[in-house]
Amino acid sequence: MLLKSFWFATIFAIAVQGCVSSGDSPIESEHDGRILELKSNRRPAVLDERFIETYLKTFGYLRNEQENVTSEESGEKQIPKEKLQNALITFQEFMGIPGTGKVDAQTSSLMMRKRCGNADIHPSTDILALWKKSVVTWNITHFSKTIKESDFREQLHQAFAAWEIVISMDFVEVDRADKADIVFSFEDSENDWQRDPTHLTIARASGPISSRVWISADEHWGINNELEQTGTDLFNVLVHEIGHVLGMRHSPDSGSMMHPLFERSMNQDRPVVTPDDVERLRNLYNVADPQQQSAENDPANLNETSLTKCIKSIQSATHAPDGRWLVFKDDKVWQTLNHTVMTKGIEIFQVLPSAPTYVNASATVGDLMILISDRQIFGYRQTKRNGQFEPAEGYPKELHSRVLFYPEAAFPLANGSIILLSDNVFATYDLENNAPTFLNDKNVYFPNLPEKLVSGIPQIPDSDNVYWMLTDSDIYEYDARIQQILNSESLTTFFTCDF
Ligand SMILES: *[C@@H]1O[C@H](CO)[C@@H](O)[C@H](O)[C@H]1NC(C)=O
Ligand SMILES: *[C@@H]1O[C@H](CO)[C@@H](O)[C@H](O)[C@H]1NC(C)=O
Ligand SMILES: *[C@@H]1O[C@H](CO)[C@@H](O)[C@H](O)[C@H]1NC(C)=O
Ligand SMILES: *[C@@H]1O[C@H](CO)[C@@H](O)[C@H](O)[C@H]1NC(C)=O
Ligand SMILES: *[C@@H]1O[C@H](CO)[C@@H](O)[C@H](O)[C@H]1NC(C)=O
Ligand SMILES: *[C@@H]1O[C@H](CO)[C@@H](O)[C@H](O)[C@H]1NC(C)=O
Numbered sequence: 175m176l177l178k179s180f181w182f183a184t185i186f187a188i189a190v191q192g193c194v195s196s197g198d199s200p201i202e203s204e205h206d207g208r209i210l211e212l213k214s215n216r217r218p219a220v221l222d223e224r225f226i227e228t229y230l231k232t233f234g235y236l237r238n239e240q241e242n243v244t245s246e247e248s249g250e251k252q253i254p255k256e257k258l259q260n261a262l263i264t265f266q267e268f269m270g271i272p273g274t275g276k277v278d279a280q281t282s283s284l285m286m287r288k289r290c291g292n293a294d295i296h297p298s299t300d301i302l303a304l305w306k307k308s309v310v311t312w313n314i315t316h317f318s319k320t321i322k323e324s325d326f327r328e329q330l331h332q333a334f335a336a337w338e339i340v341i342s343m344d345f346v347e348v349d350r351a352d353k354a355d356i357v358f359s360f361e362d363s364e365n366d367w368q369r370d371p372t373h374l375t376i377a378r379a380s381g382p383i384s385s386r387v388w389i390s391a392d393e394h395w396g397i398n399n400e401l402e403q404t405g406t407d408l409f410n411v412l413v414h415e416i417g418h419v420l421g422m423r424h425s426p427d428s429g430s431m432m433h434p435l436f437e438r439s440m441n442q443d444r445p446v447v448t449p450d451d452v453e454r455l456r457n458l459y460n461v462a463d464p465q466q467q468s469a470e471n472d473p474a475n476l477n478e479t480s481l482t483k484c485i486k487s488i489q490s491a492t493h494a495p496d497g498r499w500l501v502f503k504d505d506k507v508w509q510t511l512n513h514t515v516m517t518k519g520i521e522i523f524q525v526l527p528s529a530p531t532y533v534n535a536s537a538t539v540g541d542l543m544i545l546i547s548d549r550q551i552f553g554y555r556q557t558k559r560n561g562q563f564e565p566a567e568g569y570p571k572e573l574h575s576r577v578l579f580y581p582e583a584a585f586p587l588a589n590g591s592i593i594l595l596s597d598n599v600f601a602t603y604d605l606e607n608n609a610p611t612f613l614n615d616k617n618v619y620f621p622n623l624p625e626k627l628v629s630g631i632p633q634i635p636d637s638d639n640v641y642w643m644l645t646d647s648d649i650y651e652y653d654a655r656i657q658q659i660l661n662s663e664s665l666t667t668f669f670t671c672d673f
């Protein structure tokens with residue numbers, strides 16, 4: 175395709191050059207019938223003054239401050255030649271070619287390229303919105319008929335990853351479009367999604383806080399990411415559009431990922447996320463390079479982003495006898511006090527000697543802290559002197575064989591037993607005798623617990639009235655007396671990071 179379009183653009187450019195009047199005003203209309211017919215029906219039929227004007231209007235170079243009309247219908251009202259020429263010069267300068275104000279070969283070939291539908295020039299009154307959260311959700315509503323869903327998803331994951339390494343944001347797919355922050359869809363040209371009378375747009379995107387990414391369903395997309403591939407490189411287009419989703423605008427740098435033209439001629443390299451793109455994005459969000467981040471240059475916006483490095487999802491959590499919480503995820507443990515994360519995630523054994531490599535469930539009764547890993551029960555006590563943890567006598571133990579399930583969650587009762595749960599079953603487990611005393615249906619004895627519970631921590635130690643009930647990413651206040659959830663919050667807002 176590259177080769178074809180290059181030839182196409184070249185032939186076209188030569189033709190245009192011959193066609194444009196050599197007079198002093200080259201964008202003068204030539205209604206002598208020597209107009210250009212283009213092969214593709216998606217392409218504009220003619221490249222005349224009307225087309226140039228439409229192009230300049232569509233992509234932000236030409237604005238009607240006085241008239242509120244920007245569509246072709248305003249054609250009767252003549253735009254002053256000078257204004258049109260200035261807009262053309264702005265376009266030429268943006269594209270990095272000499273600002274001649276004349277539609278020369280270079281200009282017309284650039285104007286024929288497939289491109290992003292977003293404007294290149296924005297009025298100063300345009301509000302720049304930004305995401306104010308670190309986890310942003312997305313959904314795909316319409317897939318392409320020619321690209322496998324799994325291939326598209328893979329390209330999308332890679333495209334998100336290109337920005338995730340620049341800024342601490344996570345992009346998570348959700349199963350409902352109305353709950354998603356970003357909606358992707360492939361659209362037919364009839365659907366009028368382009369808002370582009372030149373029909374050069376093959377993708378466009380709106381920015382924060384509620385984003386849409388439209389991708390042409392009619393385009394021949396290449397997804398091999400190799401030079402020999404045919405079709406427009408989908409990956410690059412996705413990275414570009416996600417740049418808009420993050421709030422970025424077009425860059426005049428032709429090597430930039432944010433350059434508006436997608437169709438490139440042979441001698442042009444593939445666009446990449448340039449250091450300039452990275453800096454622009456980080457400046458937008460006011461974040462420093464994570465590698466050189468220090469407490470002193472903490473901008474206000476860093477709170478949100480630093481949270482992602484703190485606690486956002488967990489596997490288990492329990493309180494220690496001295497009131498701190500131990501929060502487990504994979505082989506790491508965080509320590510928190512009063513909702514504040516005190517230590518970064520470190521390997522569990524660094525805090526708890528001879529600890530398992532992961533914790534499926536945990537609970538604390540009195541001064542005994544219990545961790546369950548598969549069917550092993552580990553016990554710890556805290557020394558009074560310096561608060562260090564040491565293995566409790568008699569542990570580890572094997573979970574009693576009458577508990578047939580592998581515990582996924584646990585919480586303590588006031589009488590010293592702990593509740594072990596898996597899906598809809600629970601066991602009341604007597605730690606002293608290392609045996610279950612009662613097995614039953616969770617929904618009968620503990621109705622309204624959050625789905626996918628992982629841990630329960632009593633708000634007052636060794637009481638069983640009100641608990642913090644935790645799932646992998648949220649925390650709930652649960653009143654066991656009335657068996658109701660009182661409140662809920664995301665872990666990312668519940669915990670603040672103290673470093
Ligand atoms: C343009 O639209 C705005 C608001 O819609 C209106 O206040 C203004 O008078 C209009 N200008 C002209 C020249 O029609
Ligand atoms: C995206 O949202 C739509 C509409 O809500 C839904 O039908 C579709 O299943 C979602 N996609 C995925 C992958 O869950
Ligand atoms: C960031 O945290 C500091 C205290 O740690 C607080 O004073 C500041 O208001 C926070 N900024 C934002 C944007 O939340
Ligand atoms: C936790 O916060 C409360 C109220 O803000 C305070 O009274 C208490 O001393 C704090 N506890 C610790 C251990 O810092
Ligand atoms: C326990 O955790 C391990 C490691 O994360 C996991 O593979 C296993 O499925 C978990 N067991 C249960 C019962 O959730
Ligand atoms: C604690 O109470 C539960 C039920 O409320 C009971 O099943 C369990 O046996 C009790 N444990 C002890 C150690 O008394």
Ligand SMILES: [Zn+2]
Binds near residue numbers: 418434
């Ligand atoms: Zn764009």
